[in-house]
Amino acid sequence: MEPVAENKRGLMPGGVAKRRFKLSAGDIIFSILNYIFFTLFTLICVFPFYYLFINTISDNELVRTGQIKWYPVGIHFNNYISLVNVNSLGTSVLVSVGRTILGTSFMVAASAFVGYLVTKKEMWGRRFIYRLFIVTMYFNAGLIPWYMNMSMLGLTNNFWGYVIPGIVAPFNIILVKTYIESIPSELEESAFIDGAGYLTIFTRIIWPLSKPILATIAIFGAVGHWNSFTDSMILMSGKPELYTLQYRLYIYLTSTSNLSALMNSGGSVNTSVLNSVLNARTVKLTVAMVTILPILLVYPFMQRYFIKGIMIGAVKG
Structure with missing residues (x-):
């Protein structure tokens, strides 16, 4: 041309x-x-x-x-190859992946639906329920009452102890509510005129339009579930097969630090034990590299949704 x-x-x-x-x-x-x-x-x-x-x-x-x-x-690349020989590492990976997928999915669905409901003025007790969610962000009973409550609910030594407590996330509900309020109300009104109910409007209109903020809270939830290990230490003490990958890393770190302190204090350590510690250190570095890869791979695909969602959700409080 x-x-x-x-x-x-x-x-x-x-x-x-x-x-x-x-x-x-x-x-x-x-x-x-x-x-x-x-x-x-x-x-x-x-x-x-x-x-x-x-x-x-x-x-x-x-x-x-x-x-x-x-x-x-x-x-x-022997360190990566040797990962298959680490005790129960594969099980821990499956536990971490499972809790991340299920916990994030349930949390996003609950946050989206509850966030939509509290925007409806015709909902009974809407303001009270919404403020009740907010109060839980500032006040909690403490670790011991929380553990007793989890024990009475049968969530100790139970995989669902990872998932159920995180389904209701007040901060994420606030973000979703704020975002939904920025969607033109005329879209819902036209759907009501055509005979659509709340559930139809939520699934056909609100959910597709809320992808940016849902992707944002999904990143929050996935990172939180993937990196969490304290709940595994407290709730799963009787079932090592339910330990998460992060808690396995914590165990490696603790054992290595204790033996290192023993060596520095002049204590005698068997040569085979010392070799296993050195191997554990290299394995620990390798596993740490492996654990950050999923988040690094997922984040670029959701980055555009993340930026748009967090900016729009911050316009109104």
Whole structure:
């Protein structure tokens, strides 16, 4: 195709003026500094993950002595291969994946539906129920009453103890409610005129339009479930097969720290035990790398929803 010619006045065919911008020296300097700053900031954010990765594929003895700083040495992938030999690691992965998927799904569904209901003025006791949710964000009974309540409900040594307590999330309900209130009410009114009920409006109109805020709270929920380990330590003490992956890492960290303290205090440690500790340290680094991969892989796909949802949900309180 031939380039479109301009007339003498700098107008494109059809009379549309062609805009020309000339950057000043200050604009150029600002752009350069801006690129330099964000490049450095990106490198600072990425380096911890890079450092962790090069330590998992480098020589284990060099990793133990802290000699790996900027690049891997003695590259191997035996640490990743040896993960299959870690006691009950596969079960812990399944538990963490299961609680993340189920817990996040139930939480998002409950937050969306409850958030929609508390926007309806015709709902009985709407203001009281909504304020009751908010109160729970500031006041709680404490750890011991919480454990006693979970025990009486039969949620100790039970997989559903990971899922059920997190279904109602007051902060997420507030975000969803605020977002739904920003949706034009005319959409619901037209649906009512056509004979649609609340459930139909929620599933056909509100849910599809609320994808940004739902993706936002889904990220919150998934990260929280994936990284949680204290509930596993408190509630699942009688069933090690229900330990989460993060709690397995905590056990490795504790055992390594205790043996290290024993060595520093002059205590005698069997050579085979010492070797297992060193192996546990490298395995711990490798597992730590593996545990962050799911979130790193999921977040980019939901980033655009996340930014839009959190910004729109913050417009009104």
